[in-house]
Amino acid sequence: MVPFVQVVPRLHRLVRQTAESLGKSARLEVIGPEVELDRSILDRLAAPLEHLLRNAVDHGLEAPPERAAAGKPAAGTVTLALSREGNEVVIHLSDDGRGLDLAAIRTQAVARGLLSAQAELEADALMQFVFEPGFTTLGQVTQISGRGVGLDVVASEIKAANGTIDLSSVPGQGARFSLRLPLTLAILDAFLVRVGTSVYALPHASVAGAARIGREDLAAIYQGRGRDFAYQGHAYRVAYLGRLLDPDLQPNLGEQRWLPLLLARVGDLRVALQVDALIESARILVKPLGAQLASVRWLAGGTILPDGRVALILDVLALLRSGAVHDYLPPSQGVAVAASQPVCVMVVDDSLTVRRVTARLLRRQKYEVITAKDGVEALTLFDARRPDLVLLDIEMPRMDGYELTRHIRRSERLRDLPIIMITSRAGPKHRDHALALGVNRYLSKPFQESELLDEITSLLAEREQQP
Numbered sequence: 001m002v003p004f005v006q007v008v009p010r011l012h013r014l015v016r017q018t019a020e021s022l023g024k025s026a027r028l029e030v031i032g033p034e035v036e037l038d039r040s041i042l043d044r045l046a047a048p049l050e051h052l053l054r055n056a057v058d059h060g061l062e063a064p065p066e067r068a069a070a071g072k073p074a075a076g077t078v079t080l081a082l083s084r085e086g087n088e089v090v091i092h093l094s095d096d097g098r099g100l101d102l103a104a105i106r107t108q109a110v111a112r113g114l115l116s117a118q119a120e121l122e123a124d125a126l127m128q129f130v131f132e133p134g135f136t137t138l139g140q141v142t143q144i145s146g147r148g149v150g151l152d153v154v155a156s157e158i159k160a161a162n163g164t165i166d167l168s169s170v171p172g173q174g175a176r177f178s179l180r181l182p183l184t185l186a187i188l189d190a191f192l193v194r195v196g197t198s199v200y201a202l203p204h205a206s207v208a209g210a211a212r213i214g215r216e217d218l219a220a221i222y223q224g225r226g227r228d229f230a231y232q233g234h235a236y237r238v239a240y241l242g243r244l245l246d247p248d249l250q251p252n253l254g255e256q257r258w259l260p261l262l263l264a265r266v267g268d269l270r271v272a273l274q275v276d277a278l279i280e281s282a283r284i285l286v287k288p289l290g291a292q293l294a295s296v297r298w299l300a301g302g303t304i305l306p307d308g309r310v311a312l313i314l315d316v317l318a319l320l321r322s323g324a325v326h327d328y329l330p331p332s333q334g335v336a337v338a339a340s341q342p343v344c345v346m347v348v349d350d351s352l353t354v355r356r357v358t359a360r361l362l363r364r365q366k367y368e369v370i371t372a373k374d375g376v377e378a379l380t381l382f383d384a385r386r387p388d389l390v391l392l393d394i395e396m397p398r399m400d401g402y403e404l405t406r407h408i409r410r411s412e413r414l415r416d417l418p419i420i421m422i423t424s425r426a427g428p429k430h431r432d433h434a435l436a437l438g439v440n441r442y443l444s445k446p447f448q449e450s451e452l453l454d455e456i457t458s459l460l461a462e463r464e465q466q467p
Helices: 004-021 041-062 064-069 102-111 122-131 153-158 215-222 241-244 316-321 352-364 375-384 401-410 428-437 448-467
Strands: 028-030 074-085 088-096 164-170 173-180 187-195 198-203 209-214 230-231 234-240 258-266 271-272 275-284 299-304 310-314 344-348 369-374 389-392 418-422 439-445
Touching: 004 028, 004 041, 004 310, 004 428, 028 439, 041 074, 041 088, 041 234, 041 299, 064 234, 074 375, 074 418, 088 375, 102 299, 122 164, 122 230, 153 164, 153 299, 164 316, 187 310, 198 271, 209 271, 209 418, 230 275, 234 241, 234 258, 241 271, 241 418, 258 275, 271 389, 275 299, 310 352, 344 352, 344 375, 352 369, 375 401, 389 401, 389 439, 401 418, 401 428, 418 448, 439 448
Parallel strands: 028 074, 198 310, 234 271, 344 369, 344 389, 389 418, 418 439
Antiparallel strands: 074 088, 088 173, 164 173, 187 198, 187 275, 209 258, 230 234, 258 271, 299 310
């Protein structure tokens, strides 16, 4: 295991030199460089990261006059945030540039025969074409880009390392690549499932959750009479995993009262994959596939089970991105989701005791609670869920409360998020600094429970009154 920080100077130099050659101004901000990962993973990751950084500066960041016209700072910012989640390292690479040109992507996809001119695709699905071999939206070739060789190679390298890559973009605000990689190349945590007579492995990284559904409800969905599956306020389209892999394979509901579902999401598409049996969660040894199967995008490798059978490892996100998946999804019937969702409060504190006590207090008041041990973990959780309010400590490892507040107030999506800072630093200097950064309320530890609840109620009421 080696720290990622050892490659940071090279990445800083790459961004600076690329920007200078293009007549732009750019800086690289690295968050969490102390994260450690397997040397072989880091060696394999270096080239894809360098390509993504060049793309961010070349394709993403605007020229200084264009940035000035858009009211942005002259120097563009590329952010590389690393964190560790269980046995995985999560890397978010984002820029504050123009974002992806969806119209140009669609035009190029149609011109290359990848998409029919009449097809209507959502933005998340349209963006996936940039991972196709030879795909480029630039009209001319430069020393840096335009050859159409790049993102497909990046995706292949990440897949070869048993990782996943996802892409999102907001016009005028920038693009964001999210990479998930195992800390070690050979070992993977995965669900072992049975589909028909075959056993497959689904990595934990590509599964958002596991649930179960009643046999009668599932039969109604497959017959077009039932609704979608509801889970934590979201609607999931239900599909039989076996049919996605083999159109001729039909689900056999048998006599089981409950059947397992594995939940996955790509962009706005949420799918609950029904399997015949959820065998167990296991740590598996990954074996590479031969040339015949390596070209199948949703196969990430294989593993040998204790009984000697071979189980193929499925890349669920790549499977859902494939156009064929839409042909086998039953028609959506909608889902009954509660009209009023509970208020969600995020508690960010490095003290486990404080997180537990505060969460218990809030849950008694019927609030939904998310907890994070520091600012880096909070930023990762923001990707999956935007809370209604944040309770924030100052002194935390990796990223303190001040720095997290700066990130929140700089984010277009989070900038109006109410923040209550709760800290042992009671001095006016710290209070004034926090309020200047954009904190809405400032409480000193120890605090009265009633005082905290009053401040939360007051802030939420103020937000409701805002136009």
